[in-house]
Amino acid sequence: MPASNLALRTVDVTRYVTPLREGGSLPALVEANDDFLYVLKFRGAGQGPKALIAELIVGELARALGLRVPELVFVQLDEAFGRTEPDEEIQDLLRASTGLNLALHYLSGAxxxxxxxxxxxxxxxxxxxxxxxxxxxxxxxxxxxxxxxxxxxxxxxxxxxxxxxxxxxxxxxxxxxxxxxxxxxxxxxxxxxxxxxxxxxxxxxxxxxxxxxxxxxxxxxxxxxxxxxxxxxxxxxxxxxxxxxxxxxxxxxxxxxxxxxxx
Structure with missing residues (x-):
């Protein structure tokens, strides 16, 4: 992909599907307003925004080298998602991540x-x-x-x-x-x-x-x-x-x- 064409789409979360309890960052499977499923990485997780920065930069470097990486998108997370979640740990994570986060397109069946x-x-x-x-x-x-x-x-x-x-x-x-x-x-x-x-x-x-x-x-x-x-x-x-x-x-x-x- 030519450097001049680099861009990420932005989507809004419409449904929190399930947490993916792998590692300490508690990513989640979510549905967005484009009807696709994404693995959402939260800016409020343990390593903070720096983990998202690394995810973005290295993911796009991999893509530039011709390696396969799921599409990366920016994800807007509304503060309302933190109000109805019954799990307190996830609720705190959602609140801390209001605003712009990062997600990878979910590869179903991988x-x-x-x-x-x-x-x-x-x-x-x-x-x-x-x-x-x-x-x-x-x-x-x-x-x-x-x-x-x-x-x-x-x-x-x-x-x-x-x-x-x-x-x-x-x-x-x-x-x-x-x-x-x-x-x-x-x-x-x-x-x-x-x-x-x-x-x-x-x-x-x-x-x-x-x-x-x-x-x-x-x-x-x-x-x-x-x-x-x-x-x-x-x-x-x-x-x-x-x-x-x-x-x-x-x-x-x-x-x-x-x-x-x-x-």
């Missing part, structure tokens, strides 16, 4: 990726590992793959734990060497034999313009660093990702070493 059952070709495995190394995604392990099989194709979901450096406070995006030893636990690493080729291809796709356009999608309401203008916060994400790209040979070597069992 199954969780299982390395013992599903086969992923080396090129695709390398693309996913490369993306996760770029974005410091710690959450693609055998215990929690965050991948689905839908119509015999691999789909990526749940990127809220990526870009974890942005939780470090002021100056988090300053250029520095950032080892990513967690890559050794990546569920697709054993199949990622084409990382060097994928690195060269992916660096041509993720241009500075693309990065700026993806980060520009982040709403002001999610950029909550005190006394830091929204544009400056967006610039920090662009800087961080540009620095990671510039050091891609390092994290590719780190991943290859981990795959070969040398570290």
């Amino acid at each position: 199954s969780t990726y299982d390395a013992l059952v599903n086969t992923v070709e080396p090129r695709l495995a390398s693309q996913v590992v490369w993306l996760d190394a770029l974005t410091l995604n710690v959450d693609r392990t055998a215990r929690n793959t965050n991948m689905l099989m839908w119509h015999k194709e691999l789909w990526l979901i749940d990127h809220g734990a990526a870009l974890y450096a942005h939780h470090a406070g002021p100056g988090w995006s300053a250029p520095k060497r950032r080892p990513f030893p967690q890559i050794k636990d990546h569920v697709l690493l054993p199949r990622a034999t084409e990382l060097t080729v994928v690195d060269a291809e992916s660096r041509t796709l993720i241009t500075p313009e693309l990065l700026r356009n993806i980060v520009a999608l982040v709403p002001d309401a999610w950029l909550t660093e005190p006394d830091v203008p929204a544009d400056a916060q967006r610039a920090a994400y662009v800087q961080f990702l540009e620095d990671r790209l510039a050091a891609s040979e390092t994290f590719v070597q780190e991943a290859n070493d981990a795959r070969q069992g040398t570290i």
